[in-house]
Amino acid sequence: MTGQNILQMQNIHKAFGGVIALDNVSFNVKKGSVHALMGENGAGKSTLMKILLGINKPDQGTICIDNKEVTWDKPSDALAAGISMIHQELNPVPHLSIAENIFLGREPINKRTGFIDYKRMNEETSHLLKELDLQVAPTELVANLSVAKIQLIEIAKAISYQAQIVVMDEPTSAISNKEVDKLFQIIQKLKTNGVTVIYISHKMEEVFSICDDVTVLRDGSFIGTESIREINMNQLVSMMVGRKIEDVFPQVTHNTGEVILKANNLESKGLFQNISFQLKKGEILGFAGLMGAGRTEIMEAIFGLRKLDKGELIYKGKKVIFKHPQDAVKNKIILVPEDRKNSGLVLNHSIRQNISLTTIGNYTQKGLIKAKKERSVVERIIEKLRIKVSNMEQSASSLSGGNQQKVVLAKCLLSDPEIIILDEPTRGIDIKAKSEIYKIINELAQQGKGIIMISSEMPEILGLSDRILVLHQGQITGELLKKDATQEKILQLAMGRNVS
Amino acid sequence: MKANTHLESQTKNIWSQSRLKIKGYAGKYGILIGFIAICIFLSFASPVFLTSANLINILKQVSIIGIVSMGMTMIIISGGIDLSVGSILALTSVVVAVCAQNSIPLILCILIAIAVGGLAGMINGYVTAKGAISPFIVTLGMMTVARGIALIISNGMPVSGLPETFFTLGSTVFLGLPLPVYIFFLMIFVTTILLKKTRFGRHLYAIGGNEQAALVSGINITKVKVWVYVIGGLLTGLAGVVLAARVGAGQPNAAVGYELDAIAAVVIGGVSFSGGIGHPLGALLGTLIIGVINNGLDLMNVPTYYQQIIKGLIIVAAVLLDKNRAK
Numbered sequence: 134m135t136g137q138n139i140l141q142m143q144n145i146h147k148a149f150g151g152v153i154a155l156d157n158v159s160f161n162v163k164k165g166s167v168h169a170l171m172g173e174n175g176a177g178k179s180t181l182m183k184i185l186l187g188i189n190k191p192d193q194g195t196i197c198i199d200n201k202e203v204t205w206d207k208p209s210d211a212l213a214a215g216i217s218m219i220h221q222e223l224n225p226v227p228h229l230s231i232a233e234n235i236f237l238g239r240e241p242i243n244k245r246t247g248f249i250d251y252k253r254m255n256e257e258t259s260h261l262l263k264e265l266d267l268q269v270a271p272t273e274l275v276a277n278l279s280v281a282k283i284q285l286i287e288i289a290k291a292i293s294y295q296a297q298i299v300v301m302d303e304p305t306s307a308i309s310n311k312e313v314d315k316l317f318q319i320i321q322k323l324k325t326n327g328v329t330v331i332y333i334s335h336k337m338e339e340v341f342s343i344c345d346d347v348t349v350l351r352d353g354s355f356i357g358t359e360s361i362r363e364i365n366m367n368q369l370v371s372m373m374v375g376r377k378i379e380d381v382f383p384q385v386t387h388n389t390g391e392v393i394l395k396a397n398n399l400e401s402k403g404l405f406q407n408i409s410f411q412l413k414k415g416e417i418l419g420f421a422g423l424m425g426a427g428r429t430e431i432m433e434a435i436f437g438l439r440k441l442d443k444g445e446l447i448y449k450g451k452k453v454i455f456k457h458p459q460d461a462v463k464n465k466i467i468l469v470p471e472d473r474k475n476s477g478l479v480l481n482h483s484i485r486q487n488i489s490l491t492t493i494g495n496y497t498q499k500g501l502i503k504a505k506k507e508r509s510v511v512e513r514i515i516e517k518l519r520i521k522v523s524n525m526e527q528s529a530s531s532l533s534g535g536n537q538q539k540v541v542l543a544k545c546l547l548s549d550p551e552i553i554i555l556d557e558p559t560r561g562i563d564i565k566a567k568s569e570i571y572k573i574i575n576e577l578a579q580q581g582k583g584i585i586m587i588s589s590e591m592p593e594i595l596g597l598s599d600r601i602l603v604l605h606q607g608q609i610t611g612e613l614l615k616k617d618a619t620q621e622k623i624l625q626l627a628m629g630r631n632v633s
Numbered sequence: 634m635k636a637n638t639h640l641e642s643q644t645k646n647i648w649s650q651s652r653l654k655i656k657g658y659a660g661k662y663g664i665l666i667g668f669i670a671i672c673i674f675l676s677f678a679s680p681v682f683l684t685s686a687n688l689i690n691i692l693k694q695v696s697i698i699g700i701v702s703m704g705m706t707m708i709i710i711s712g713g714i715d716l717s718v719g720s721i722l723a724l725t726s727v728v729v730a731v732c733a734q735n736s737i738p739l740i741l742c743i744l745i746a747i748a749v750g751g752l753a754g755m756i757n758g759y760v761t762a763k764g765a766i767s768p769f770i771v772t773l774g775m776m777t778v779a780r781g782i783a784l785i786i787s788n789g790m791p792v793s794g795l796p797e798t799f800f801t802l803g804s805t806v807f808l809g810l811p812l813p814v815y816i817f818f819l820m821i822f823v824t825t826i827l828l829k830k831t832r833f834g835r836h837l838y839a840i841g842g843n844e845q846a847a848l849v850s851g852i853n854i855t856k857v858k859v860w861v862y863v864i865g866g867l868l869t870g871l872a873g874v875v876l877a878a879r880v881g882a883g884q885p886n887a888a889v890g891y892e893l894d895a896i897a898a899v900v901i902g903g904v905s906f907s908g909g910i911g912h913p914l915g916a917l918l919g920t921l922i923i924g925v926i927n928n929g930l931d932l933m934n935v936p937t938y939y940q941q942i943i944k945g946l947i948i949v950a951a952v953l954l955d956k957n958r959a960k
Contacts (some may be wrong), residue, residue: 436849438848438849458849462851475845476846476848480843482842486838490835490852491852500831502831502835
């Protein structure tokens with residue numbers, strides 16, 4: 134059954150502004166196969182998929198489906214041709230029913246009355262749900278479903294378009310093991326029905342258990358396509374990283390000092406419980422786990438963005454409660470948020486305004502901002518962190534992801550923090566900027582700052598952390614020292630299994 | 634060959650850069666250019682327009698809405714909106730008049746009225762920030778409540794019979810300009826300093842630009858929000874005093890729809906309706922454009938009903954311009 138290519142993307146080239154996102158990338162997928170698309174964040178996977186789905190147009194290159202060249206004017210063209218995608222971030226309308234969500238925008242109309250034909254819509258939905266062995270009524274509101282169920286509903290939706298090709302972007306990032314098994318069953322079923330699946334994932338284990346082929350992208354370039362049976366995990370990792378891990382992560386030992394922060398039995402109902410840990414001065418404490426394990430929520434609670442239901446925080450030997458982020462910042466604890474565009478930066482403001490935001494009070498005299506002082510401080514930190522800007526007055530939105538992240542870091546560092554909480558500090562930025570940010574993080578630890586780093590990128594968490602706490606469904610499932618930590622151990626713990 | 638293409642791309646680059654520059658200027662000074670164009674047009678259309686008496690008259694006419702629009706500028710930059718300014722204006726004009734009628738010293742009357750404006754603003758800000766309710770709703774409520782209070786205090790009638798000294802406030806002329814115009818200019822200055830030179834101003838921009846980022850950066854959002862509505866209220870209170878002084882009475886039914894004029898002035902002036910962007914001098918230009926158009930249409934004997942249509946079209950056109958600039 135397999136053998137013939139259903140999809141051929143040839144010599145795809147795409148640039149945004151001056152930044153090349155895809156450089157001469159080819160991507161061929163066999164009919165009825167499960168094809169993994171791998172690569173680090175920023176490697177160009179999502180751009181390639183956006184081109185396949187007609188969201189972006191390629192600057193150069195061709196797309197062939199079933200050996201016929203196609204061009205998309207709009208996303209609905211791709212959908213009509215049988216290509217649909219299940220996005221990593223799910224976008225259901227919570228207060229509509231399952232059926233209404235699945236048929237959103239193409240509701241069947243009763244020809245006689247001109248109204249929506251709910252009977253038909255619900256029948257077709259219930260047929261779809263049965264196919265996926267989902268025990269829910271089509272009239273159930275999506276708001277009442279778990280994240281995992283919603284994920285499966287999205288799959289149902291994708292299938293309902295009579296899709297030939299279904300793209301799944303990190304489909305297991307928010308679901309439990311049992312549900313992963315279920316997802317794999319569904320993928321198998323799709324396969325036997327002749328549907329082709331493009332499976333985007335960072336998780337080696339999954340790729341090796343469900344996929345037939347794998348294509349690796351790196352920094353916008355095509356690295357290779359291999360059959361899963363003819364490649365092992367190490368080969369795949371080196372294809373993705375392109376260099377040995379030691380080159381990216383300078384081996385630095387940190388001299389850790391006294392305990393600066395102690396968390397005792399933190400709990401927030403439904404999100405996390407029994408969270409206890411200690412952070413020492415000069416230490417990088419890594420928080421590993423799958424998406425949705427509660428890592429971000431714990432940090433938000435410590436930082437005052439979220440309410441704690443239970444537990445206490447001891448900071449420098451004193452019990453503290455931060456009700457608002459401003460309390461934490463005043464106490465020299467800062468958070469570099471995961472989502473720099475929504476919580477890190479004021480995108481349409483200048484780099485200068487962004488960097489000086491937290492500390493603007495330090496540059497005032499009799500209540501008035503001294504522009505000269507502000508500029509010189511900002512200039513110094515731009516130089517120190519090697520932020521590439523032509524002018525500090527250009528808007529933050531004009532910078533690349535890596536430089537944007539450095540702007541957020543610059544803002545935080547100016548407030549001279551003692552504890553820095555980094556949430557996915559290098560998400561979506563290129564490898565060169567990454568290694569520069571790693572250098573900065575290491576320097577900060579050497580200066581004696583306590584650093585908490587949440588990261589979903591294995592090499593990063595393994596390469597930087599002195600100690601790693603692994604979370605699974607809101608609980609700490611294990612603690613690993615740097616010398617004992619391996620990718621496999623972390624993954625096992627993150628999936629809630631014991632490490633022997 | 635290669636050098637040739639290099640040169641080509643370079644010229645292309647310079648060309649596109651200069652085009653960008655022109656586009657940038659047109660965007661930045663678009664309102665100013667528009668304002669000048671309208672003025673040139675009107676000076677040809679009416680011989681009276683460019684006389685100093687008329688220009689002073691325009692300034693006098695816009696000073697009240699101008700003071701209000703300074704507060705509105707700050708509020709909109711913070712990402713908020715205040716629909717209650719018209720009612721607060723009427724209320725404070727009644728308050729100052731009632732106080733003056735009861736022979737309270739003039740300066741105290743003025744301070745009381747301004748304080749009432751500030752109090753109303755504080756309620757707006759507090760409910761908006763603490764209750765996490767849309768300011769549109771909160772100030773809509775305040776709009777009705779303040780108008781009601783103004784009508785109750787005044788029994789629904791203009792409050793007149795004010796002491797002579799009160800009128801001098803509205804009629805004193807210094808170096809050819811009436812006092813309200815100076816108050817307006819002073820408030821532009823104060824607003825500019827607040828927005829551009831203080832920590833508070835910087836925080837306002839940040840909150841309007843991205844509230845979540847401002848929160849994570851350690852800014853006390855509630856405090857800043859309450860204060861911006863308080864300042865807006867104080868400015869409106871001041872405008873209410875000027876109004877009462879100019880017409881010589883507290884007017885419970887005055888200033889209906891002023892909130893829309895103030896919002897229009899601010900938005901025409903390039904202050905982004907979604908917050909985070911804008912300059913008080915832009916709002917000044919917006920105020921002047923509205924004033925000049927009102928005045929010019931009067932001079933040209935355009936019937937009032939048509940004036941409304943023309944004003945409405947200009948507001949939308951200005952925002953379209955603003956939207957293109959944002960791109």
